[in-house]
Every structure is written in C-alpha cells, then in structure tokens.
Amino acid sequence: MSTLAYFGVEGLDRIISQGMVYGSQIMVHGDTGIGKTVLAGEFIKEGLRCGDVCIYVACDEPPDVMRRHLGGFKVGTRAYEEAGRLVFVDAYEEEASPEKYHIADQHNLDKYFALERELVKRFEGRRIRLVVDSLSTLFTPLDSTEVMEFHRTRLKYLRKHGILALDVFVDGVLDGRVMTVASHLYNVIVRMKFGASENRPVRILQVGKVRSGKFSAAPYMFGISPVFGIILAPESEV
Numbered sequence: 001m002s003t004l005a006y007f008g009v010e011g012l013d014r015i016i017s018q019g020m021v022y023g024s025q026i027m028v029h030g031d032t033g034i035g036k037t038v039l040a041g042e043f044i045k046e047g048l049r050c051g052d053v054c055i056y057v058a059c060d061e062p063p064d065v066m067r068r069h070l071g072g073f074k075v076g077t078r079a080y081e082e083a084g085r086l087v088f089v090d091a092y093e094e095e096a097s098p099e100k101y102h103i104a105d106q107h108n109l110d111k112y113f114a115l116e117r118e119l120v121k122r123f124e125g126r127r128i129r130l131v132v133d134s135l136s137t138l139f140t141p142l143d144s145t146e147v148m149e150f151h152r153t154r155l156k157y158l159r160k161h162g163i164l165a166l167d168v169f170v171d172g173v174l175d176g177r178v179m180t181v182a183s184h185l186y187n188v189i190v191r192m193k194f195g196a197s198e199n200r201p202v203r204i205l206q207v208g209k210v211r212s213g214k215f216s217a218a219p220y221m222f223g224i225s226p227v228f229g230i231i232l233a234p235e236s237e238v
C-alpha cells in the first residue's frame with residue numbers, strides 16, 4: 001500500500017486527508033508575501049520529523065534564509081545537513097554561491113534538471129521530499145514551449161521515482177495560459193491569497209484540487225505564528 005504523506009499543517013492535512021502519497025506533486029501558488037515560503041518550511045519540518053530526505057531549492061533568496069527560518073522554529077539544520085537528511089540547493093546566488101550544490105545559471109533548465117536527478121540518484125531507496133521555492137522564478141524569462149516540455153518531463157520523472165514534490169509559484173509572474181497548463185499536471189493545488197473579511201485584510205488558503213482524493217475546496221483563513229508557523233483558523237470558512 002502507498003504511504004500517506006503529510007504537510008505538517010494541522011488543518012491543511014485534515015482537508016487533504018487521504019490525498020497525498022509519496023510520488024504526489026503539489027503546486028502552491030499565491031500572492032507575494034502571503035506565506036508560501038513559510039508553508040514550504042512547514043513541509044520541510046514535517047519531512048525531517050518523519051524521516052524523509054528533504055531537498056530545498058532556493059531560487060528567490062539564499063539558502064541561509066531558510067536555514068535561519070527553520071532555526072527560528074527550533075530546527076537545527078546543521079545536524080540534519082551533516083547527517084545527509086537535508087540538502088540545500090542554491091539557485092539564487094548563481095556563480096557567487098558558497099553552497100556545495102548550486103546552479104550557475106538559474107535559467108538553464110537542462111542543468112537544473114541534471115542536478116535534481118543527481119540528487120534523486122544519490123538518495124535512491126529513501127523517501128524524498130523536494131521543494132522548489134519558487135519554480136516560477138526559474139521559468140520567468142523562458143519561452144513557454146521550452147518551459148512546458150521541461151515541466152512535463154520533470155514531473156513525470158519525479159512521479160516515477162516516488163518523490164513528494166512541492167513547487168511554489170508566485171502569482172502574476174507567468175502568463176495565465178502557462179499557469180493553467182502547468183497546474184493540470186499536479187495532484188494537489190494549494191492556493192494562498194489575501195482577502196478581506198469584515199473589511200479586515202486576511203490571509204486565505206484554499207485547496208484547489210486533489211486528484212483521486214477527498215478534499216474541501218472551501219476557503220480557510222489562516223495566520224502565521226512565530227511559534228507554530230501556519231495556523232488555519234478552525235471553522236473559518238469565509
């Protein structure tokens with residue numbers, strides 16, 4: 001039987017119950033500053049907790065930002081890195097990167113995919129979760145045919161190798177058609193956006209789709225706590 005996989009976010013795992021197994025791919029998309037990177041951090045934390053090898057590809061900020069972020073949640077990344085349980089890929093600083101794993105040109109999708117496959121091979125036989133934050137950054141200047149070809153091949157490869165992958169997309173960066181076509185290839189879609197409730201700005205999260213699983217598409221309000229991370233307000237459907 002397939003092993004169920006969890007986000008590590010209480011309310012969210014309830015919404016997606018029975019929906020995620022290793023080999024699933026998740027798209028997280030939303031406004032800038034909404035909390036996508038915080039959600040990605042929760043996903044990594046859960047992976048470390050349950051014994052997965054976690055790979056975090058940093059495209060928008062240096063990997064140290066995520067190291068510090070996880071440190072803020074009392075996750076000592078250094079020990080995990082030394083134990084080969086956590087790997088950072090720097091796709092941000094390019095040639096200036098001090099990291100062992102880095103991409104010299106963040107828009108060279110072939111080189112990127114080669115590194116991803118190298119890491120998958122290195123940890124073959126282990127449960128792997130992979131986060132790319134954000135994939136839209138790698139795609140931005142490229143031709144949509146090239147992007148879609150890479151995207152299809154890559155997701156097929158990750159599925160075949162049982163990788164639990166979370167790809168972050170910043171809304172408004174890619175053209176709508178590319179986003180729509182790209183989204184069809186994911187098993188789970190989490191949409192995060194700013195909204196208003198009684199004229200107060202609020203953060204809203206919605207599960208857009210779970211292929212072959214039960215889910216609620218209702219929008220939920222959530223907050224970000226410096227202690228607990230993402231918290232879905234119970235009974236907060238807006």
Ligand SMILES: Nc1ncnc2c1ncn2[C@@H]1O[C@H](COP(=O)(O)OP(=O)(O)OP(=O)(O)O)[C@@H](O)[C@H]1O
Pocket residue numbers: 030031032033034035036037038039060072170224225226227
């Ligand atoms: N440990 C924390 N405790 C409390 N708030 C936090 C913490 N970390 C981040 N935040 C807040 O969460 C918000 C969302 O941050 P986050 O970096 O996840 O956004 P994002 O969706 O990834 O944005 P972008 O598209 O710009 O990368 C920010 O306003 C930030 O101040």
Ligand SMILES: [Mg+2]
Pocket residue numbers: 036037038060133
């Ligand atoms: Mg971010």
